Amino acid sequence: MKKISIQIIYAFLLTSLFLGCKKDASTNIVVPPKGSSMVFKSSVSSVVLTAATDASNVVTFSFNAADFGVSIVPTYSLEFDLPADTSGANAWGNAVIVKLPAGTLSKTYLGADFNSLLSNQLMLPTGAVSTLVVRLKAEVNQNTGAASVIKPIYSSLTLTVNPYKATIEYPALMVRGGNSWKTPAVRTNGFVLTSSKFNAKYEGYLNLPNADGYGGDAFQLVSSKDAAKVYGWGGTATTMSLTGGNLYLTPAPAYMKVNADVDALTITYTPVKFFISGDDNGWSTSATPLVYNATTMKWVASNVSLTAGKTFVFTANGSYDISYKVDATGALVFAGAPTWGGINIPITKTGVFTVTLDLSAGDGNYTYSIK
Template sequence: MIKGFYMRYFKLKHWGLNGWLLLVLALMSALQLACKKDLFEANINTVDNSITLTANLGPDQGISLSEQNSEMTLLILKWSDPGYFTDTARGNVIISYILDLDTSASFGAGKSYNLGVSVTSDSLTGLSLNNKLLAIGCTPSSANIVFTRIRSVFNGDTLASNTISFTATPYALPLPALLIMGEGGWTTPATRTNGYLLTSAKNDNKYEGYINFSYANWGGANCKLLSTVDNSGYGWGTDAYTLQKGADISTLGNLWITPCPNYMKVNVDLDALTISYTPIKFS
C-alpha cells in the first residue's frame, strides 16, 4: 500500500515537472514570436526612399488667381511613393498623406489638409487654391510667396517631401457669413444684408457679429442661421448655447436668444457647434 502511494506520488510529481517544462518552453516560444513581430513592425516602419514632390509650375513659378479661372485646375501636385517595406502575407501598408501650405518655409503657422490614403497626386482648382491661400494669410491682389510640401503618415511615423515654393496672387472674396434668419414672427432679410449676419474674419469657422434683436416674443427672439458657404442651416442643439447642423434649415429647431429686445454681440464656433450672445450698449 505504501509502495503504491509512493508510485502514484512519483508519477504526479514527474508529470508535473514535465508540465512546467512544457509551459516554460511555450512561453519562450511566444516571446520569440513577439520579438520577431516587433522586429517586423520596426522594419515595416523603415523608410527606404524619400518623397519627391513636383508641381506643374511655369518658368516664373507663379499663379495668378481670379474669378475667371476659379473653376480651372491651376495647380497639380504629384509625389513619389515613400517606399515603406511591405509583407506579402499582410499586403501593402496603408499610408495617408497630408498637404501643407504656408507663407513660411518652416511650416509653423500654415494649414494642413488630409488628402486620404493611397494617393500620389492632388489637383486644385482656382477657387480651392484661392480659399487655401486666404486661409494661410495671403494678401489679395498681391504676390505672395507660398511654400508647400507633402507628408506621409504611417503608424505614427511622418516623412516630409521636398519643399516647393511659388508665387501666388489670390483675389478677395466676401467673408464667409452666417445669415440671421428670423422666425416666430420676426422677419429678417432673405439675402445677405449688413446688420443681419455674422462673419468669419479669418475664414476659420469662428463667426462674430453685432445684431439688433429688435423683436421680442415672451422676452426672447427666435431665429436660425444660414451659411453662405454651403447653404447649411444651424438651429437649436441640446440647449440655448449649442447648435445643430442640417441640410434643410426648415427641419431645425429655432434658436432662442434672450433677453430681447436687445443689441447683442453674437459669437458662433461651427467646429464646436456652440453659440454665445452678450447684450451690449454703445456709449
C-alpha cells in the first residue's frame, strides 16, 4: 500500500511538472504585433518654423507601447526622411535616426532643435514647404544591445514642414578698407569677424586682395556694438589699438583665418587653402582641393565622388590643425588644434557631388553643403 501511494505521488508530480512547463512555454511565445497597434501619431500635421518658435514646443510624436506577447522592453527610434527615399532597394538609407530613451513613448521637439534636424541634417530647403516622412521603429534587442532574430515593426506618418535659415547675428568687428580699398558700409558676409561666445574673442575668414596696403591690405575693424570703437595698428603686425592707423596683414593677396582679441588687443592671421579628407580618398589632406570663388566667397569642389555611409573632414594646409567637422546637431564646428573635437561629416548618398564650404558669415555661422 505504501509502495502504491509513493507511485501515485510521483505520477502526480510528473504530471504537474509537465503541465507547468507547457504553460510556461505557451506564455513565452513572442508574437510581433502589427505596426498599427502602436497608434503612432503627430501632434500637428504641418510645422512652420521661424526664429520666434525656437524656444517653443513645435511638434510631439507619440505612440503606444508595442506588445510582443512577453515581458520585454522594446527599443524605439524615430526615422526622418523624404518620400523619395522610402522605397526601393536602399529604402530609408538616408534617414536621420533618433533613438529614444528606454521606456519613452513620445518625443517633443523645440523649434530650434527641429529646425536643425530639418535644415542641417536632412538639408531641406529653407523658406519652402517640404513633405517629411517619419517612421517609428520598435525592435527587440539582445542583452548585449545587438539585434535579435525578432523582426522589428514599423509605423509611418507624414507631415509638411517649412524650416528657416537660422543665422545668429553675433557681435562683430566689421572690416573697413583703408586708403583706396573700398569695403561695404554695412555689415556684410566676407567682411566680418564674429564673437560666437559673445566675449572679447572674434574670428572670421577674410579674402585680402592686396589693394594698396603696406605689404598687405590696409583696413580697420569697427565694432558692431559701438561704432566709436575702431581698432587699428597697435605698433606691430599682431597688435591693435583704438588710436592707431590701418592694420596691415601679410602675406597678401591671400585668403586668411583671422582671430582678434579686443581685450588683449591682439590679432593673428593664417593663410589657408581647404581640402576634403575622408574615407573616399584615403584621408589624403591634398588629393581633393576646394577652390575659392571670390564672387560667392565660398570654397567649392566639383565632381567629388562620395559613398553613402562613409565620412570626411574639411582640412587646411595639409594638416588637421585647422579643420572642420560637425556637432551632434549637424552644425559645422572647428575640430582642429588645440580642441580636437567634432564628429566626422557623414555621407548619406552615393554619387558625384559639388561640395561647398562657406565661412563668410563669421565664426558660429560656418556652413557646408553637398549637392
